Structures are given as C-alpha cells and as structure tokens.
Amino acid sequence: MFRGEKGDILKEYKELIQKHPLVKALIVPGASLAVARLKVKEPGTAHYANYQKLKKELLEAAQEKVMPEYLEYQKQEAMKNG
16 A cells, blocks of 8 residues: 555556556545555456456565575485485
C-alpha cells in the first residue's frame, strides 16, 4: 500500500515499475482500495489477473536469484555425504 498522490508514487517507484510494469496497474486511489482489495481475490477480474501475473513474475525472479546458492549448497552436501 502506498500513500500519496499517484503521480508522486509513480515517480518514487519508477525503477520498480519499469522492472515490473504490472505494479502500476495495481496502484489505485485510496477511495477505491477496499473494492480493489476484494477484486484482487476475485477470479475473472483484471485486478485478479494482474495480481496473479505479478505474483508469478516475482516468485520466478526470487527463485532465479537463489537457485545458484541452492545448487551450490546441494553440491556441498553431496560431497559431505559421499
């Protein structure tokens, strides 16, 4: 959740939005927040679709980031155990 004017928020989070454009689609005015929070959980809505895509994108990015460390850990454990 972000507080402030949409233009200021877009400017402040420009780098994040460039990296993950779907973030911009999920920024809503405070007056619409209660409804948007429900629509994020309601299949068939644009909010739901955008949230699901963004969630998948962020999860994949996180997995890519930790995968080399995980593979190195597995390699070390295999060497320890024979």
